[in-house]
Each structure stands twice: as C-alpha cells, then as structure tokens.
Amino acid sequence: MIKHPSVVGVLGHGIVKQGVQEYIAIGMELVVGESYEDYLKANGGKIDWQSAAEDFRQIVTGMQAVHRLQVVHRDLKPANLMRKKNGLCIIVDFGLSKNTTNAMGTASMTGAFKGTPAYSAPEVSLGSEHVTLSTDVFAMGVIFYEVSISNREI
Amino acid sequence: MTLSASSLLQQASHAAATVRGKASASVTLSNNLSYTFDPSKPLGKGNQGAVFAASSTQDGSLIALKLAEKKSVRIYSKTRLHLQTFRYNHVHKRISKPQPFTFPVKFTNILSHLRTHQLSSTSADSTTVFTEVTFQINSDRAVMIESTSTSK
Numbered sequence: 565m566i567k568h569p570s571v572v573g574v575l576g577h578g579i580v581k582q583g584v585q586e587y588i589a590i591g592m593e594l595v596v597g598e599s600y601e602d603y604l605k606a607n608g609g610k611i612d613w614q615s616a617a618e619d620f621r622q623i624v625t626g627m628q629a630v631h632r633l634q635v636v637h638r639d640l641k642p643a644n645l646m647r648k649k650n651g652l653c654i655i656v657d658f659g660l661s662k663n664t665t666n667a668m669g670t671a672s673m674t675g676a677f678k679g680t681p682a683y684s685a686p687e688v689s690l691g692s693e694h695v696t697l698s699t700d701v702f703a704m705g706v707i708f709y710e711v712s713i714s715n716r717e718i
Numbered sequence: 719m720t721l722s723a724s725s726l727l728q729q730a731s732h733a734a735a736t737v738r739g740k741a742s743a744s745v746t747l748s749n750n751l752s753y754t755f756d757p758s759k760p761l762g763k764g765n766q767g768a769v770f771a772a773s774s775t776q777d778g779s780l781i782a783l784k785l786a787e788k789k790s791v792r793i794y795s796k797t798r799l800h801l802q803t804f805r806y807n808h809v810h811k812r813i814s815k816p817q818p819f820t821f822p823v824k825f826t827n828i829l830s831h832l833r834t835h836q837l838s839s840t841s842a843d844s845t846t847v848f849t850e851v852t853f854q855i856n857s858d859r860a861v862m863i864e865s866t867s868t869s870k
Binding site for chain 1: 743745746747748749750751753757767771772780781782783784785786787
C-alpha cells in the first residue's frame, strides 16, 4: 500500500458482475479537484514555470514513493493527475500499474500495449518486458515539457 | 481518467444520493467493506474503464470506484508500436481479418524514431491468425497498404 499525499489511496479491489460481464473494481479515495488536463486547458495550455515546478515537485515525490515499491504507473499523463484547489497534486488511476518485481503484478492483458502513446517511452513499443521505472520518468518529462512550453511534441 | 472538474463533488453527492435512494450495483472490496453505486451515472470515463462514486453501506462515506472490463481472452502479440492504433481498432475488437484502413498519426515523437517511411510488422491476435501488415506513413496519416493472414 502506497501512502503519500501526492498518491491517491487505494482502498481495495473486487469483482462486479453485471449480467454475463465481469468488471474489475478498484476502490480509491474520492479526490475532489480538477484533472491537470482540465487545469491546463483552463490556463490556455500553459502555466507559469514557478507553478509548474511546484506541481512537479509534488508529482515527482509521489512517483518516488511509488517507485520505491518497484511499481510502474505506466499511464502517467495530465488526465491522470488531479489538482485540488489548494494546489495539492495527486497521481491517480493505477489501473495499468505493474510491480516490476512480480510477474503477476498486473491485471492488464499480457502482450497488449499499455499506456497512452503520446506519453510512452520508445522502448514500450518493444514489449511489456522492456517497461521499467524509467518509463514513468519519460512520461513525466513529456508532461513537464508540455506544461512548460504548451506543446507535447518533442 | 478525467473526472469532471468543478462539479465533481456535486456529481458525486448526487450519485451517492441516487445510490442511497434506489436499487443499484454493489461490490465488496478486498478491505471487506461493501459499497453501492449507480452504474448508469459514471463520474468520468477513461481509456481503461469508468469511474463511479460509490457509497459505503456501513457509514455512507464516498469513494471513487473504477470499473474495468475483465478480459477473458489473452491477446498474444508481437506488434510494434506503430501498430498500436491498428490493434486498438482491430485486434481488440477481435477482428481476425483486418480491412484496409487509415488513422491519424498524432504521435510524432514516436514516429520520429522510425527510420523509413514504409513499415512492416507482424502481430498475432487471440483468434490465432497471424497477420503481417505494411503501412505507408504519409505526413500525418498512416495507411495500411497490404495485409496477409495465415492460420497458426
């Protein structure tokens, strides 16, 4: 269990059946705020570097706590970062996360591409066995670049 | 996952009130606590599922509940990155015989890693059809120009 002010608390998991379809359910703290994607849009796609630096300090320390447990988020992007009104940034949606020390540490499909291409490191294309903690670092770099200069393309 | 920004709490409260007011779905999580939620009122939808406001049957407290479809089919694939959109459009929909298609290439950061303008790769989907696909990459679009499939 990851406990960090910048990481959403996961309360538990379960299975929900609706007819013949089964769903994997993940219970998380309800974070009231706006996604960083919406926050960016509201600010014309760019925020001042001081605010960006402070937001990223929080996100990076949160990811540091996640990586200490050898967990890769695998889908870091502005839509998966929440920003509260008080400025607290929280990393959410660990639905694709993977424990790099445990082959069974993921509920996602084996062999399928995971993540959001625009934020994925090039090595992700070579297969899930190439996903490491650095994959998240690449995504954070893309996000920071996007936030800083209002452009994702690198 | 994008949760609607300013009205999220209002939505969550409304969803919780709805949940309390009428029959809905329920789930017991691994923490041994049960929650109810209204499947028809997601707070937001993302690539991998939808998020709902769920109310504890014990104390009424609210949580975010993410639901993702449980896949019963393992998809075997050696698909390269430039086939991602192809796979999402076709393999994930379990179409064993791909049809010609085009899709917008938005991932210039990825495409910049590609040395040639003509790509070929292989993929195998869950229906055990092995498919070889060739793409022609234009300025902003990738066009599938050839595909073959054989049984494994």
